[in-house]
Each structure stands twice: as C-alpha cells, then as structure tokens.
Amino acid sequence: MSENGAITVEIKNNIGTIEFHHPKGNSLPSDLLRELANKITEVGNNANAHVIVLRSKGDGAFCGGASFDELVAIDNADEGKRFFMGFALVLNAMRNCPKLIIVRVQGKAVGGAVGVAAAGDYTIAHESSSVKLSELALGIGPFVVGPAVQRKIGSSAFSTLSIDASNWYSAEWAREKGLYAKVLNTQEELDRSVDELAHNLANSSPTAMKELKTVLWKSTDHWDSQLEQRAEISGKLVLSDYTKNFIAEFKNK
Template sequence: MDSGFVKTEITTDGLAVITFGHPAHNSLPSYLLKQLSEHIQAAAEPAVKLILLQSDGDRTFCAGASFDELLALTDEEAGKAFFSGFAHVINAIRRSPKLVIGRTQGKAIGGGVGLMAACDYCFASENAAVKLSEISINIGPFVIAPALERKIGLSAFTTLSLNPTTFFDSHWAQRNGLVHSVQPTTTEMDKAIDEFCNTLFNKNPEALTALKQTLWQGTDHWEVSLYDLATISGRLALDEEAQRSLREFKSR
C-alpha cells in the first residue's frame, strides 16, 4: 500500500503542477486520494496563479479506484471512507480559488473520468479515451455523477454509465464538453497547455478567482451530497456480486 506518489512543482510563472502516479495504471488507493486532495488545497497559496493536474507516464491517465483496496473492504463504513476519497478530491478542486487545468494523455476509467470532469478546463491528446466501468462490476459511478452531469449533461452521462465496456474517444469527450481541447500528440497537447496558461498568467487574479466561483455556482451542497453518494458506493462494493466481479476483473 506504499506504492505511488503525489508531488507538486511550482514554476517561476506561478503554475502549480500536481502529478500523481501509481504502478497499477495510475489507479488511486485511498492514501493517494488523500494526498491528492491535500496537494490541491496547498496549491491555493498566493504565489500560485493556476493549477495543472496530471498523471505520470504516457499511456493511462487514471484507472480510477484501486481494485485491491475495494477487495479488501470489510464493512460499509470502510467502503464509505474509501469512496469519500474521490469526494474529497472533487471538493478540493471545487473549493480551490485557483483554476484547475486537466492534462489527459491517455485512457481514463471510472474515478479518472470524474477527475477530468472536476477540472475547470481539460486538455487531451488523441490517445485519450474515457469509460465508466462501474456498472460492469455491479456498483455505479455515484460520487462522480454530479461532476459529470454538470460538465456533460444527463444524456451523455447516461451514455457513459450504461455502456460500461465501451471506451469513448477524445473527440466524443470534446463534443460532449468533458474535454475542451484535443491535440494529435502529447507534445502538441503540452504546447497547447503552455500557450493557454501563458495567456492567463498576467490576468487579474481576483478576476480569475471570481470566474472560478461563478463556474461552480450552485454546487455548495456537494459538501454533503457527495458523501451521501459515497455511502451508496461503499455499500454496493461489499455486495457478493460486486466482490466476485472485482475478482474476475483483477484476474484478467
């Protein structure tokens, strides 16, 4: 349980680059979710103008929840605590006074798609693709549902959640508002991110903070509702069918 990392590097321009990584396709066990939310909160310091959220490597952005940890759950309280980790991260992004930019270089599954949805502005390479696999393991994408519905709408969220074995490509994600910019390669994506950030570095920080607050208007109830949804996920993850499905997925 000590694998993986979260680190923050602040550039001279004031960009806080938060990077997370895990050997299992950048999946997120609870200790990494906790670190990720803490790093996002810490990046609210005055020297920071923008936050860039990215993952390690060049293939998978984030495989979502840690299957090892889901299989180790013993009671509903532990289940709620685990899924609350995703709620902590989403709320940390929502509460941050800084605009959070997402960098998606590859596939995103489950909670990884939720991270993309929580970002204020999201870049992707053409290698990026998204999938909500929760229904196929007999649970559901409950905690990340509000972030996704807010970003892509109910119809597109329904399409994602009820097609749990299908990867939807980066252009589908862009058409439906999950991604704002798709570039042919990772190199071109990084160049586009640099250009985007450079246009904002010298803008009035108070104006950017006010815009951030405007973008998230009407979501204060997430302070409670996301944790209520974590209770549902935690209970379902303990179900015998869910545990069997998780074991089958892990053995593939």
C-alpha cells in the same frame, strides 16, 4: 518510485503543477487520493500559484480510477464509505479551489478519473484519451463522480456513459460532449497547449480568475453533503457478492 505511488508539486512562474503517479496505470488508492486533495487545497491557497495544472506521470493511461486491490479488501460499510470518499474529497477540493485548474489528460481515463477530468475548469486531452464509466459493470454505479460528470456533459451523455459501462468512448466523443475543451494529435501538441494556456492564465488577474471560478461553479454548494451520501451508497454496494466476484474474475484474467 514508490510502489504506493507519489504526488509531486512544483510552483514556477506562478504556475502550480500537481502530478500524481502510480505504477498500476496511475490508479489512485485511498491514501493517494487524500494526499491529492490536500495538495490541491495547499496550492490553491498559495499566493505564488495563480493557476494550477493537474496531470499524471508518463504518456500511458491518465488514471485507472480507484485501486482494485483496495476495493476487494473492503469488508464493512464504514470502510466502503471511506474508500469512496477519496474521490469525493478530490472533486470537492477542485471545486473549492480558488484557482482555475487545467487538467492534462494524456491517455485513457476510467471511473473516478472521468470525474477528475470533468472537475477541471479546462481539460485538454490527447486523441488516445478515451473514457469509460465502468462502475455499473462492477455492481456499483458512478454515484460519487456523477455530479461532476453530469455537470460537464449533461444528463443524456452521462446516462450513456453510466449505462454502457463496459465500452470505451473516444476522446473526440468526449470533446463533442464538453468533457474535453481540446483534443490534440500528439503529446507535444498536448504539452504545448497546456503550457500556453497555463502561461496566459499565470499572467492574468488572480482576483478576476477567482471571481470567474465562483461563477463557473455556481449552485454546487451542496456537493459536500451530496458526495458524502453518494460515497455511503457505493460503500454499501461494494460489499455485494456480485462486486466481489467481478473483481476476482477481473484480476484473474
């Protein structure tokens, strides 16, 4: 497995499975995020895939969010914006995808990963899949993923996650707030639930599901420009001494 991570795609029985992996907690560097966005778009346009399952590899963390190594290396606003546009591209690819997307969350989700879970049309999680929006603690803020998370769990719960940026919230809390549709006790139950739903949708009407997707994502057409503006804000904030010092201290722990 590459030290830079990898993304694999399989289309079988009308189910398109997209899996990402990175050796550092399934974190997502910029290049991997862009590849992921492209794969979501490609599979979404493939007539052989009636539904998409988005997952990460292994039974550990679902996704550690953005790459700290990349984050600390940013030295100008343009680089900062490009970095944060990675998650913006993934979220917009999920939103614009004409296929319903099931997200399988087998472990902890932090930062941008919470946005990916929120952008799923149906997200199923393991009981260990606690969530944290850590951006404010870094001196930034969950600006790019904010619209996706707020759309799914509402303003009050989004405020809770955004402000209490140092603490984890349980998978059951996330289910109660609507981020997760289901929370399962074992990895076997998680996989069974994902497989059953994917199978059912793979045998449903692609036209009907496309129309449902349009209804579910009503009033989000402004996201292309909004998420780019949010990426620009984050790209400037990441240059602060506060953020640089925080990441340096975190990496030295």
